[in-house]
Amino acid sequence: MAELRTNGDRLWQSLAEMAKLGATPAGGNKRLALSDEDKAGRELFVSWAREAGCEISIDSMGNIFARRPGTQAEAEPVMSGSHLDTQPTGGRFDGVYGVLAALEVLRSLNDGDVQTARPVEAVVWTNEEGSRFQPAMMGSGVFAGVLDQDRVYATVDQDGKSVGDELERIGYKGALPAQARPIHAYLEAHIEQGPVLEEEGRTIGVVTGIQGMKWLKATVRGMNAHAGTTPMEVRRDPLLGAARMVDAIDRTTRALRPDAVATVGEFSVGPGSINVINQEVRFSIDIRCPDEPVLEEQKKRVLAACGEISGDMGLELDIEEIWHVPPTVFHGNIVDAVEEAASALGLPGKRMISGAGHDAKYLAEICPTGMIFIPCKDGISHNETEDILQEHATAGADVLLHTVLRLAG
Amino acid sequence: MAELRTNGDRLWQSLAEMAKLGATPAGGNKRLALSDEDKAGRELFVSWAREAGCEISIDSMGNIFARRPGTQAEAEPVMSGSHLDTQPTGGRFDGVYGVLAALEVLRSLNDGDVQTARPVEAVVWTNEEGSRFQPAMMGSGVFAGVLDQDRVYATVDQDGKSVGDELERIGYKGALPAQARPIHAYLEAHIEQGPVLEEEGRTIGVVTGIQGMKWLKATVRGMNAHAGTTPMEVRRDPLLGAARMVDAIDRTTRALRPDAVATVGEFSVGPGSINVINQEVRFSIDIRCPDEPVLEEQKKRVLAACGEISGDMGLELDIEEIWHVPPTVFHGNIVDAVEEAASALGLPGKRMISGAGHDAKYLAEICPTGMIFIPCKDGISHNETEDILQEHATAGADVLLHTVLRLAG
Numbered sequence: 088m089a090e091l092r093t094n095g096d097r098l099w100q101s102l103a104e105m106a107k108l109g110a111t112p113a114g115g116n117k118r119l120a121l122s123d124e125d126k127a128g129r130e131l132f133v134s135w136a137r138e139a140g141c142e143i144s145i146d147s148m149g150n151i152f153a154r155r156p157g158t159q160a161e162a163e164p165v166m167s168g169s170h171l172d173t174q175p176t177g178g179r180f181d182g183v184y185g186v187l188a189a190l191e192v193l194r195s196l197n198d199g200d201v202q203t204a205r206p207v208e209a210v211v212w213t214n215e216e217g218s219r220f221q222p223a224m225m226g227s228g229v230f231a232g233v234l235d236q237d238r239v240y241a242t243v244d245q246d247g248k249s250v251g252d253e254l255e256r257i258g259y260k261g262a263l264p265a266q267a268r269p270i271h272a273y274l275e276a277h278i279e280q281g282p283v284l285e286e287e288g289r290t291i292g293v294v295t296g297i298q299g300m301k302w303l304k305a306t307v308r309g310m311n312a313h314a315g316t317t318p319m320e321v322r323r324d325p326l327l328g329a330a331r332m333v334d335a336i337d338r339t340t341r342a343l344r345p346d347a348v349a350t351v352g353e354f355s356v357g358p359g360s361i362n363v364i365n366q367e368v369r370f371s372i373d374i375r376c377p378d379e380p381v382l383e384e385q386k387k388r389v390l391a392a393c394g395e396i397s398g399d400m401g402l403e404l405d406i407e408e409i410w411h412v413p414p415t416v417f418h419g420n421i422v423d424a425v426e427e428a429a430s431a432l433g434l435p436g437k438r439m440i441s442g443a444g445h446d447a448k449y450l451a452e453i454c455p456t457g458m459i460f461i462p463c464k465d466g467i468s469h470n471e472t473e474d475i476l477q478e479h480a481t482a483g484a485d486v487l488l489h490t491v492l493r494l495a496g
Numbered sequence: 497m498a499e500l501r502t503n504g505d506r507l508w509q510s511l512a513e514m515a516k517l518g519a520t521p522a523g524g525n526k527r528l529a530l531s532d533e534d535k536a537g538r539e540l541f542v543s544w545a546r547e548a549g550c551e552i553s554i555d556s557m558g559n560i561f562a563r564r565p566g567t568q569a570e571a572e573p574v575m576s577g578s579h580l581d582t583q584p585t586g587g588r589f590d591g592v593y594g595v596l597a598a599l600e601v602l603r604s605l606n607d608g609d610v611q612t613a614r615p616v617e618a619v620v621w622t623n624e625e626g627s628r629f630q631p632a633m634m635g636s637g638v639f640a641g642v643l644d645q646d647r648v649y650a651t652v653d654q655d656g657k658s659v660g661d662e663l664e665r666i667g668y669k670g671a672l673p674a675q676a677r678p679i680h681a682y683l684e685a686h687i688e689q690g691p692v693l694e695e696e697g698r699t700i701g702v703v704t705g706i707q708g709m710k711w712l713k714a715t716v717r718g719m720n721a722h723a724g725t726t727p728m729e730v731r732r733d734p735l736l737g738a739a740r741m742v743d744a745i746d747r748t749t750r751a752l753r754p755d756a757v758a759t760v761g762e763f764s765v766g767p768g769s770i771n772v773i774n775q776e777v778r779f780s781i782d783i784r785c786p787d788e789p790v791l792e793e794q795k796k797r798v799l800a801a802c803g804e805i806s807g808d809m810g811l812e813l814d815i816e817e818i819w820h821v822p823p824t825v826f827h828g829n830i831v832d833a834v835e836e837a838a839s840a841l842g843l844p845g846k847r848m849i850s851g852a853g854h855d856a857k858y859l860a861e862i863c864p865t866g867m868i869f870i871p872c873k874d875g876i877s878h879n880e881t882e883d884i885l886q887e888h889a890t891a892g893a894d895v896l897l898h899t900v901l902r903l904a905g
Contacts (some may be wrong), residue, residue: 104741150902254887281725298724302770314782315691315707315851317875319750326760330742337736341728350723352772353736354765359781361711361761368763372722466726 088430091199098191104181105131105171105187115178115471116472120225121149121212121253124271125362128171129259132186132211135200139193141209145228145261147236149213149254150226157206158351161273165203165495167192168210174218178473180278181329182462186211186293188276188484192491195484204333205271206496212363212446213259219244229265231362231453236265251491270454272421272494273305275447276487277458278475283439284464290482295422297448299346299382299414305332305373305393308403311358311366322364326356328402330370335392336372340385347376347385373404377414377440414440415448421457421494429459434482443454448466459486462496498840500608501819502897504890507600507690510903511638511889512643514540514580514596515588524880525588529581529623530662531636532559534701537580542597550618554670556645558622558663558678559635566604566615566904567903574612574682574904575863576601576896577619578855579635583627587882589687589872593693595620597893601900604893613679613905621855622668628653636855638674640862645674661691679863681830681903685857685896686867687884691875701869702845705830706857707757708791708823712781714741717812720767720775731773735765737811738777744801745781749794754851781815786823823849824857828849830866830903838868839897843891868895 108131109117109124118124129151136153144152154164170187189209196207212230212457217223220242228234240251252262279285284292335349340349353371372389376382390406397404422438429436441447443457449493450456461483464474517524517540518533522743527533538560542552544564553561563573578594605616621639626632629651637643649660663669688694693701718734729833742760749758762780781798785791798816806813831847838845850867859865870892873883 245669247546273652279725280722282725282730286730312688312875313707313852313878314757314761315784315853316877317687317757317851318690318692318754319746319757321691321695321755322874324759325765327746328741330760333736333739334743335869337733345727345729348726349729350771350773351739352770352774353724353763353768354735354774355768355779356761356762359764360760362759363761364759364783365761365763373771375724375875439560442726443722444724466721466730467720468725470805472820 088201088492091195091201092489093191093195093481093484094198095477097194098187098484099477100479101135101187105183109173110131111176113470113471116173117175117472118171118173119219120173120216121250121257126257127173132171136209139190141193141198142264145259146230146263146265147261148226149259149261149263150230150265151207151211153193155207157203159204160271162205163269164206164208165272165491166208166210166270167274167491168212168278169284170212170215172214172216174216174469175366176471177343178468178470179467180473180475181280182215184190184278184480185276191484192488208496212367215446224407224444224446224449227449228429230257230267231449232267232463233452237493243338267453273447273450273454274481274487274490275445275458277445277460278463278468279460280443280463284460284462287437288328289437290479291434291436291486293422293426293429294417294441294458294460295438296377297415297441297444298375298377300373300381300412301382301386301408302377302410303406303408305372305404305406307368307397307411309366312364314362314364317364323401324364325368325402328396328400330371331396332393335396336389338374339392340390341373341390342383344376344381347381348442349374368496375424375442379413387436415451416450417457418455421455424493425457425459425486425490428493429486430467432485432489434486451453459483471492497610499900500604500610500897502604502890502893504886506603507596507889507893510544510596511592511712514592515703520585520880522880524882525582525586526633527580527582527585528584528628529625530659530666531588534581535666538620541580545618547677547795548606550602552836553672555672555674556634556670557638557674558668558670559674562602562618562619563901564605564616566612568613571614572678573617574681574900575617576900577621578686579610579621579625581885583624583625583826584880584890585880587877589882589884590689590877591624593889594685600893601729601897606702607760612841616900617715620885621834624855626749629659633853633855633858634882636858639676640858641676642858642861676862680857682856682863682865683896683899684854684867685892686854686869686875687872688869688875689852689872689877693728693846693869693871694875696709696710698846699870699888700843700845701827702831702835703847703850703867703869704847705785705786706824706850707784708788709782709784709817709821710791710795710817712817714778714779714781714813714815718808719776723773723887724775732810733773733811734777734811737805737809738779740805741802744805745798748797751787752794752797754792755849756790758783758798760857779868784851788822799869824860826866827861827864830864834866834868834895834899836879837902838895841898842892843895868892
C-alpha cells in the first residue's frame, strides 16, 4: 500500500474539465456560489463520484458528501474536501483542487482495491468564497454549528436572491440536516495562496493552523491649514503622521517575528484637497500572527509606535479594535500524519501557517483537522491568472492519499 | 503730515458693520461673490465712499473704484484695496480688511485735510475667493488682461447661474471696460493667513512677493496581494512606499530652505480593502518656494527622493507636473516704501513672502505693486474663527496711509 499513488494525469484532466464550467476569457473561472455554473460544477462532481461507486448525500446547506464505505460500516469517516465556488474573477484551483484531490483519492483507492477500515468521504462545502453571499464559509459554518442556518438562508445577493431560494432553485437543498456528526478527521488540500513554498522550492506545506487576526481602525486628527501660508515647523499634518505610522507598523511587525504580518489596506484623507493640509486621516490595520499572545504583543507595539508618532507631532489618535479572530491550531496527530505521509513519499513538508481562512477553520471546531498546501505560481490567487504545476497537484494528492490511509486504517 | 494717523475705532466699527452682512451663527461670514450678501456689502462700501466724497466708478467686471482726486487731476492714481467676497464658511477679515483699510486711508486724508498730488483710489475686486465661481481672482484677472472677460462671464456656479447674469442681477455690471489703465502703484493690506507674524510677535509684514508653486500628481503601483498569505519580505506595497514618500517629501523640503513648503493633500488608494495589499496609490504634491531656481531644485529633490524609495521597494512610480505658477516679485520701490513707512511709525516690518495668492498678484503684472500683512489669530483663515486684534488693524492701516502718502506725493 506504501506504493499506491494517485493518477496525476486523471486529476489534471478533471481539473481541466471542471475549469470549463464558468470559464472566463482571461483563463480564469467565474462560478459564483449557487449560480448555474456552481450547479453544473456540483453535477459534474456528483457524476464522477457516482462513477467511483460512492454514496452521495446532500445536506440542507447544499454540502455534498461522497462516501466510499469502509469495512467498519459504523466507524467515523475520514473526510476530505474543499469548495467548488470561485471569486467573480477567480482562478481554476482555489477550492477546486481540494475537492478533486479528495475525489482522486477515492478513485485511487478503487484502482488499488484498497479496503479501508473507516469510510472515506469527499466533501464539497457550499459558498466558501463569500463573494455572492456574505459571510464566507457558509456551508462549513452551519455544519459546524458556528453559523445559524435560518439567518444564512435569508441572506440575499445584490439582486435580492436568497441563499435558501437559490439552494432550492439549483436543486441542492438536501434532506439531511446540516449539522455536525462524528468525524474521525478532516483534511483539506489547497493551493497556498502565498509565495512561500514556491520561493523556497518546496512542494508540500504541512499546515499547522490558521493565523489569528485583528482588525483595527485608526483615526488621526491634526490641524487643517493653508498649504501655502503655513510654515513647515508649525504644521500638525495628520497625513504626514499617518504616513509615519504606516512605516512604523511595517517596521514594528518585521521586528516582532518573521511570521507576523501587518497591512494597511483602507486609507482615506479629509478634506483631501490639493492645496490644503488635511484635518483627518482614517486607516485600517490588519495584523495577523499564528500565536495569540504574540498577536496581542503585536497590537500593543503597533499602538505604542503610532501613539509615539502622534504624541511627537501634536496629533490626536484613536485606534479601535473592530474584529478579533483567535488563531486555529490544528490537531497535532493530524499534522504529524500529514508530515509523515509527505516524508514517506520523499516530499519533506514545510510546516507552515495558513494566512487565509478555509473551511478547515470551522471543521477544526468539531473534529481533528489538518491541511496540505501545494505551491501556486507567484503566490497569486483570487485572480484569473492563478496557476499551479501538474507535478505539485499530483504530489499534494499523493500526500492526501497517504494521510487518509494512515487515518482510515 | 508725519503725525497723521488713521482712526482705529472707526475702522474697527466699519469692519463690524460689514461683518453683519452674511453673518454666520458661528461668528463668520458667508458673502459669496455676486450673491445678495455681496451686493449688500458693495452697497455699504459705496455709501461710505460717497460719504467720504469719492467719485465711484464700476467696471464691466463689477470692480468698484472709489476715487479721491489729487491736485494733479491727470496723474496716475495710487490704488489700494482687496475684495469683499468670502468663502462659504469664511471669516470677517480676509479681503474685507484690505478694502476697509483703503477706505479708512481716504477718510483719514479727509480728516487731515491732506491734498495729495496724485489721485488715491480704494478698490473692491470681484470674486477673489473663487468659491462660487472658478477661477479665483476674476475681477483683477480680467482687469490685468490675464483672464478673458467673455469666458469669465460664461462661468456658472453649481446652480447654473453665470457670472455675467449675476453681475447684471445685482446691478454691478458697469459701463467702464474692465481693463488696465495707467496706475502709479497698487497696495493691498491683508491678514497674513499664516502664523508667522503672531509667533514672532511682529505687527507688520512687508510682503516682497508671492511664492512660486508647482502641483505634481504621483501614482505608485505595486503588487495587489492577500493581507494574510503574503509574507512581509515579498510584498510590494504601494501604500507603504507612498507613506515613505510623504515622509521623504517633508524631510527633503525642510532640508532645502526654511521658506520652502510641501504638502500632500490628495491621497487615495486602490482597491482600498481592509484585508488586501493595495495595487495603486495616487497622491498630490503642492510645493512652493519664493525663488524660481530653488523651486525647480525642490521639485528635483522630491522626484529623486520618491524615485529612490520606489526603486528600493520594487514599485512603479509616475510623477507628473500639472501646474506651475512662477513666483511674483513685488517692485523694490514699493516694498521699500512700505518698509520705510512702517519704520517711521515705530513698527519695524518683517520682510516676508505671501504663501497664498491675492489680487495683488495680477496687479503686479500691470503696475508697481506691494502688500502689507497684519497678524491673524493662530494663522487661521478661510474659517469662521478667523480673528485679528484691533491694534493690528489700526497699525496696518497706518502703514498703508503712510505708504500712500509717500507714493501719492
